[in-house]
Amino acid sequence: MSKEGTGEEVEIVLAELPDDELVEQMHDDMYDGLADEIAEGTRILLERSWGADRVLQEALVGGMNAVGKDFRDGILFVPEVLLAANAMKAGMEILRPILADTGVKPVGKIVIGTVKGDIHDIGKNLVGMMMEGAGFEVVDLGINTPVEDYLSALEEHRPDILGLSALLTTTMPYMKVVIDAMVQEGVRGNHVVMVGGAPLNEEFGREIGADAYCRDAATAVEMAKKLLAPRSAGIAASS
Amino acid sequence: MTSRTPKLLLIACGALAGEIAALRRLGGWEHVELDCLPAKLHATPEAIPEAVRAKLESARDRYDRVCVAYTDCGTVGRLDEVLAEYGAVRLPGAHCYELFAGAERFAALHEAEPGTFYLTDFLARHFDRLVIQGLSLDRYPELLPHYFGNYRRVVHLAQRDSPALRARARECARRLGLAFESRPVGLGPFERALAAAGVGCRRAEGTPA
Secondary structure (H helix, E strand, C coil): CECCCCCCECCCCHHHCCHHHHHHHHHHHHHCCCHHHHHHHHHHHHHCCCCHHHHHHHHHHHHHHHHHHHHHCCCCCHHHHHHHHHHHHHHHHHHHHHHHHHCCCCCEEEEEEEECCCCCCHHHHHHHHHHHHCCEEEEECCCCECHHHHHHHHHHHCCCEEEEECCCCCCCCHHHHHHHHHHHHCCHHHCEEEEECCCCCHHHHHHHCCCEECCCHHHHHHHHHHHHHHHHHHHHHHC | CCCCCCCEEEEEEHHHHHHHHHHHHHHCCCCEEEEEECHHHHHCHHHHHHHHHHHHHHHCCCCCEEEEECCCCCCCCHHHHHHHHHCCEECCCCCHHHHHHCHHHHHHHHHHCCCEEEECHHHHHCHHHHHHHCCCCCCCHHHHHHHHCCCCEEEEEECCCCHHHHHHHHHHHHHHCCEEEEEECCCHHHHHHHHHCCCCCCCCCCCCC
């Protein structure tokens, strides 16, 4: 790392930074896709008695949100986002078992998968990671997912949300096959359906009967929270 | 009295230019004028409709007919909206692999293995620029599994019977860590797709089927 304006190489020792500067440095490291540094920063914050959830929200999700914003604004591109996601994953792997032990109730559950005929999962994986970061339980069905697998996953996991992903114009119509099957099975009303993928748009989402089209992972998280709010309110009122 | 052959403008993706030029030469399509857009638009399909619109606009009233040598190419109908404004037509299908293989054969290939990365002759020749550099794998080789981890094979839809090109395509597959298959498709399916859009009317002798 070089000191600004001097070109002089300065070694930053993460463990010597106060909390606020460490978090800020982790955001920079996330932006630069430095997985080892993110893992180290995560461990340091945990050693300083930060709760896993606080590390997740402030250091990891905060950093990834900045990446997402610059991706949306055309400042960063897919390779940089992938490197940042790798870095976030390194932190998440440390936090996941700790979070699981805390027994905190997830804010919701999402089943997610790339539709049949499509093997692209970069977007889906980003959404899954950001949803997990936002406190959702994520069940990932993987790629090339046939309608039967979606239906049995809905029955088995009873998620709040079903997320459908596709990259190809030739496979995106399969999302309608899944939604139509949900209607036919009488389960469409039980789940929020969110769709996403490079060739999709809002109009397509509406046409196939989805509840929301999400243009990127950060939007997916915002949308999931927004769409689940009435449900949560309903549950609270009835309990 | 002399009759004039109607002038046809073919606005084409640069990735198809070599094959179109070969067919034009073989078929004697002197009335067809070729104007190409950069092949790299393939990576940003959202930019294709407006790039085509600019070409259509500058060609306005100068040709009897305009055909656009693009398929839908990931524009999700937006290219068709532009073409409708200008009364232009495009080639059938969702992408150029389908043009070269033929719709049925391509569907069978995809059905057999959705994790197939397709190479045309053009892509095999420009693999470094369009794939390796296009995906920034030259700068971040560690991203290879992210992009290609779910792929199983490379299929080279060979338009030309060229051992050198086949070797190059095989090398592309090796660099991606994928199995390799060569499927000679010739120019027949592509020529038929052009003919369906009203470009070219006779098969020239020696055109590979």
